[in-house]
Amino acid sequence: MTPPNPQTNPPTLFPHQQPPTPIPEEPKDKQKNTLILDKDGKPCRLCTSAASWRNLTKQAKATPATTKSTAAVPSSPPSQDDCPPDVEVLGRSTWTFLHSLTASYPVTASREQQGEMRTFLNIFSRLYPCWVCADDFRNWMAEPSGRNEPRLAGRADFGTWMCEAHNEVNRKLGKKEFDCRFWEERWRTGWKDGRCD
Numbered sequence: 001m002t003p004p005n006p007q008t009n010p011p012t013l014f015p016h017q018q019p020p021t022p023i024p025e026e027p028k029d030k031q032k033n034t035l036i037l038d039k040d041g042k043p044c045r046l047c048t049s050a051a052s053w054r055n056l057t058k059q060a061k062a063t064p065a066t067t068k069s070t071a072a073v074p075s076s077p078p079s080q081d082d083c084p085p086d087v088e089v090l091g092r093s094t095w096t097f098l099h100s101l102t103a104s105y106p107v108t109a110s111r112e113q114q115g116e117m118r119t120f121l122n123i124f125s126r127l128y129p130c131w132v133c134a135d136d137f138r139n140w141m142a143e144p145s146g147r148n149e150p151r152l153a154g155r156a157d158f159g160t161w162m163c164e165a166h167n168e169v170n171r172k173l174g175k176k177e178f179d180c181r182f183w184e185e186r187w188r189t190g191w192k193d194g195r196c197d
């Protein structure tokens with residue numbers, strides 16, 4: 001199957017398929033447009049979208065002006081590239097890391113390598129800075145039937161498992177699922193049309 005030409009088709013989550021039709025449903029995520037508090041009761045920036053965060057800070061700044069400012073008004077808003085991450089920036093970077101971890105995992109992992117990765121995932125799922133995300137991820141892995149336990153025998157299993165884990169979050173957020181047959185082209189080899197070469 002040949003992925004579509006990115007020049008003629010808008011980028012999609014499924015580069016090997018036709019662009020998706022708009023999703024009619026509202027995103028199901030309970031966190032959307034909601035300000036999440038940290039465990040200390042203060043707003044959790046890493047658990048919140050940039051839009052919700054900006055709304056909060058806008059409200060905090062909305063005090064009546066008493067003097068007329070003479071400062072020059074910048075012609076365009078300053079870039080936000082170097083601001084602290086929100087839940088989305090953190091998520092994108094972390095998925096890049098996690099899928100890259102699977103891409104560099106041994107084809108067949110030793111008992112020791114499997115043990116190290118299991119330990120990493122357990123610690124990751126406790127320390128991920130968006131605590132609500134971490135809670136859900138940990139609960140998903142610990143699903144009582146055992147069907148979501150990390151599959152660590154080798155790269156193919158682990159890569160597919162990570163893709164399923166990511167799809168679980170995609171579903172929760174009302175996003176399109178990724179076709180896990182293509183995880184390796186996305187994260188290790190590059191697409192077969194050569195655009196990543």
Ligand SMILES: Cc1cc2nc3c(=O)[nH]c(=O)nc-3n(C[C@H](O)[C@H](O)[C@H](O)COP(=O)(O)OP(=O)(O)OC[C@H]3O[C@@H](n4cnc5c(N)ncnc54)[C@H](O)[C@@H]3O)c2cc1C
Nearest residue numbers: 031087088091092094095132133137163166167169178183
């Ligand atoms: C463990 C974890 C839990 C999270 N939980 C939450 C949460 O509870 N609430 C919340 O708001 N955000 C959460 N996030 C962040 C969220 O998953 C997204 O990262 C964020 O919304 C930005 O999404 P995005 O559309 O830019 O693409 P991302 O979902 O970040 O994906 C990045 C790229 O990965 C590829 N991709 C997408 N799906 C898959 C897949 N299944 N397998 C392989 N590759 C794929 C696509 O090319 C995509 O462009 C979590 C992130 C992580 C790492």
